[in-house]
Amino acid sequence: MKRVTIYEVAREANVSLATVSRVINGAEIVRQETRERVEQAIEKLGYKPNAIAQGLALQKTTTIALVIPEASFTYTGQVINGLLDAARILKYNIMLHTITEGITDVNDIVESIIKSRVDGVVFYNDKLQEDQISTLKQYQMPMVVIGNRISGDNVCSVFVDIEKAVCELCDKYLSEGKSDIAIVQDRKNLFASQQMVDGAKKAFARKNQDFTKFIEIPQTYRTSYAYLKEYFKTNRHQLVIANRDSQALACMNAAMELGISIPDQMEVVCVINTKYNAMVRPQLSSFALPSYDLGAVAMRLITKMLNNEPIEEREIELSYLFTPRQTTK
Amino acid sequence: MKRVTIYEVAREANVSLATVSRVINGAEIVRQETRERVEQAIEKLGYKPNAIAQGLALQKTTTIALVIPEASFTYTGQVINGLLDAARILKYNIMLHTITEGITDVNDIVESIIKSRVDGVVFYNDKLQEDQISTLKQYQMPMVVIGNRISGDNVCSVFVDIEKAVCELCDKYLSEGKSDIAIVQDRKNLFASQQMVDGAKKAFARKNQDFTKFIEIPQTYRTSYAYLKEYFKTNRHQLVIANRDSQALACMNAAMELGISIPDQMEVVCVINTKYNAMVRPQLSSFALPSYDLGAVAMRLITKMLNNEPIEEREIELSYLFTPRQTTK
DNA sequence: CTGAAAGCGCTAACAC
């Protein structure tokens, strides 16, 4: 099938291209009879408007860029689902960019985002540094960041207050007299790690205690598991908090194989909830973070920014829910 | 910063826009001195070529559409990573579309793919039906499908021969006298399910036996787990083969909780390998499918098609490797 | 080696 343009349709329907344009865009001022003639021509020729040409003419592409960390999509999968579902409803397209730690030059991504003239960008977490954000700002690119409380000119955010979540959790344990609490580092997400530690510190401070047990682990599951298998030989905790399932699993597996029984001798909580939490044994207690909603809300938010709709809240906080399973008493 | 166009650059550098265009595109025929002047102007103004305008002029967008099933990105995550890494190297952008079973109208996606004038589309598996493919064909859209042996005019594929994998596995067990083998259905991927069954049938036929044990399960992990917990009360098998980790885990958990010991009384193998296979206990034996490569090769393949490069093989088969862990003896 | 001008497909005033 030959590429059919608005001209062919116009000729076929015996109208001008302006009229065709009107019916495509649902303008009301076209006579019923004319409209039908045009619609038939469109149908007959199999015409589909060229979004690129529309983009040029309108100076907007109705596509937004999504930037996420690579690696486990388990982790961001639900966010993506939420965002894409919302995008589909809102008639936006999504350009996906992933950042592979140590491989991708983030500046390349920023460059390609600018060239592609997307209407806005959504990015997950702290993956974009200050200067990259400011580059995007220079090009007046509306942004929403997921997972990080931040806002400003052309920047909004959607997030869950992990600090608060961890603080509450620690608070509960401290009140029960369990103060041997450790937090496992998330090297792939230092920002989240920091929030967790801050939350713990806050809870400890309330009881006039110091939070000190921060377990630094290697990058991968395999190396972390090996590391922890040594670590737990000489260190025991009443509660271990990890950010992701893989880190929590590394703890669980290492501890159990050293004969530490979970949850009796040690409890484990992971912050991010994935479907695997309920599939492993013992089932992993975690916070149910509304990841799908994080994506969906981010998408809605950016379209509001694009349409200059009034935005009540530029930093949208979504709530979590602690979901006890088998790794806690 | 105001939107800067090629005109501004031209004026700044005191040349015509044609010359600027030449230096952007690395044409050799520009005098060194002129080139430098233009490059300085570009730098000074922060000019970034408008990919949309280029797309219009060149009739190509250097972006390709990727269509994948939603749900678990664990499953397709590595494919996406491979594809995106390759895309970045090849200077292509990726437009992501997901299909949510029972929600998304696939025709909408096809429609939006055509409108967006991407240069080609890569899709995972059997998610696009015959008629959608033929629609895309009408618009002369180059396609590569991942996970499914198929080729034709403007269509190539990259896949792993799951039928063969399962056949070999069954063959091995049958040779050891273990013929009580069952396959768990994958309702989200009927095509893969079919391949698995075909593989088993082939192996059984060689021994003059019939393969009959196909376990139909509900849609989700939760319901499957419940179903299997009933099923294994009255049914035992020597080997159970599942497509994905979630299905294999449902089997493992249900069986173990009924007191069936794994791998002693029942062995479990899952076809698709994810990082969770090694994280659960007992560790899940599986086939290491080259999912990252599947994505990367698909991307390379489609660019070859776009550049009219010679294509040695229109149906590229990638190999698998059986990885025994703790759920097999 | 560089510039002028047509054209990519569509939208949006502005006429009629």
Add this chain to the structure above:
DNA sequence: GTGTTAGCGCTTTCAG
């Protein structure tokens, strides 16, 4: 109501 026309930003002959 419908048509005419001037862009949107860039590439690419074709002249010079």
